Amino acid sequence: MASPSSTRIDLDGNPIKPLTICMIGAGGFIGSHLCEKLMSETSHKVLALDVYNDKIKHLLEPESLPWNGRIHFHRLNIKNDSRLEGLIKMADLVINLAAICTPADYNTRPLDTIYSNFIDALPVVKYCSETNKRLIHFSTCEVYGKTIGSYLPKDSPLRQDPAYYMLKEDVSPCIFGSIEKQRWSYACAKQLIERLVYAEGAESGLEFTIVRPFNWIGPRMDFIPGIDGPSEGVPRVLACFSNNLLRGEPLKLVDGGESQRTFVYIKDAIEAVLLMIENPARANGHIFNVGNPNNEVTVRQLAEMMIQVYSKVSGTQPPETPTIDVSSKEFYGEGYDDSDKRIPDMTIINKQLEWNPKTSLWDLLESTLTYQHRTYAEAIKKVIAQPIAS
Template sequence: MKILVTGTAGFIGFYVAQKLAELQYEVVGVDSINNYYDINLKYGRLQAAGFDTGELKDNQPVCSKIYPNYCFIKLDIADRVQMEHLFANYQFDMVCHLAAQAGVRYSITNPHDYALSNLSGFLNILEGCRSVQIRHLVYASSSSVYGLNGNAPFSVHHRADHPVSLYAASKKSNEMMAHSYSHLYQMPTTGLRFFTVYGPWGRPDMAYFKFADAIINNQPIDVYNNGEMQRDFTYIDDIVQGIIKVLAKPAEANANWDRLHPDSATSSAPYRLYNIGNSSPVTLINFIEALESAIGKKAIKNMLPMQAGDVLSTDADMTDLEQDFNYQPKTDIKEGISKFVHWFREYYQI
């Protein structure tokens, strides 16, 4: 079974590709290694996965020295020609699409980056999948699509039509684009709405990463909305477990789907949407307290009002994923944060 994993120099893709390789799939990873955040961290992930980053050249495969069945190609998914070549050369059986231009606030100041990666890049993925008659496309959506929706916990069966950032709008667009391909070509697609994912090798643009660095270095941290915002923090190992389970079970059409009472999460086409989170929201202030405990030092807090583009709460209704895949997150906040802080100190030699 040959699987394409995009975004493998990124946080989630780094873990997913290695897990699939451990399970003896033939894995091809791609990533453009852009400079949205520290590229040294991205190269560090690749090195940890067994790649000699000195051998990397654009559009040329390099194989892992740890996993002989895992190769990496430095490639931009927005490059239509190279993506066509990639699918033609490898004839993938499944695709796990995790590459994207991330970041809510960055989308406010750099909107065009999102059109390239999250829209044009996703279209290239869909076209590649269509060309090889893919068995299953699993792609990353986001809890941010819920936007102004005030119905908590967030359910994939609720409407999500009012995003409050271009990033969220691009992820909602991905879901709609995927549905059109599922409908037109009977192509199984599953979108996963990720809730806040954290852990070792995480993204330095995420609040918990910045907070750890600031607390350790006696610098103040900006705490928005007095720390009263809630997030459904989910540890990386739990996320990977869910992704692997979903990949193995291609989406199917809902035989009972009713166009007069449409269900947003399913379709008459082989299309599904799932939340993937922890379903146990934690306030930002409690999350900071877990960091303080793991680090052994109090944070200097700069309390600020709500930021543009942020949502007050993210709370995942996990009913569907639990029923269909027996998905059960196992890592609580204290354990997860402790593991992250241990890695952080080790990686940055603190």
């Protein structure tokens, strides 16, 4: 680990001056890892804004921590807090991570999803533009929607041609389902805020970078239902499957688990974000895919691998019935739809930031499931042992 006191050098050999970063949504999964990285390896200061701080508590207390004074938490909701503008003014750089970003919400709370991902982000873009602050805005790979190939006949050989599935920032179209498929409320809101940020860059000179994460996973992602989140809550797939494994239940495969995803280890992805922070001349004006094209699996294959890895790290036997199929309507309700396949093209991030992911899916699952087991297994045992109230 590099010492925060040693001078950091950018990709062009220039020294990097310490920044004050206003990080909105700093208390979430990505924010917590980014704060950790900034505190342990750089001299940058963080104004950490969020409604919650449970995932960054270890960075805030006790006061004897080596980065004491470089991270300050501000508990606020950006929907309705006048302190936002002042905090943005105090910063050199703004990073906006705040969002509703769990698919179970997109079709059941579409209004909250659209407000959170578009309306609530508007003042952030406006203040950055008005006060000439650089903005790194977190979008999503979901803006690509479905692949062109998904509309070809199942047996078409063109489906094997990357031109029909590879997702490129400057070329690929955004393909969403019909309006009653409310799953796309999130992707559509994210697309519109991307267009707004881009237009502010073109018309008002806003210095911006847009990040499109492709399924970043690792410790502290979402919550385990009934332990550190609502019992009936539905987190993203890593936490859903972790919860099933911890409880010894079958893993639920939505619509047969045929959808494909590429998963990248959060720690690899955070390296890419740090490069963006510290190389503005190379990152400004760009949209970056950040993912690991080598880690592609179907959701069924992910489940099978997680079952194997969990058995290894926990020393327990896999459940007797390892997986069960459920329909998307049963699991998510009316209006769900899915991205069929997500492989990031890496040309732009390779060229601009010389970044490549390192960690294989097996290795990242091994470290993540070791964390899940250590963090939650005892708590789950206690909950299971409790008599059910009659």
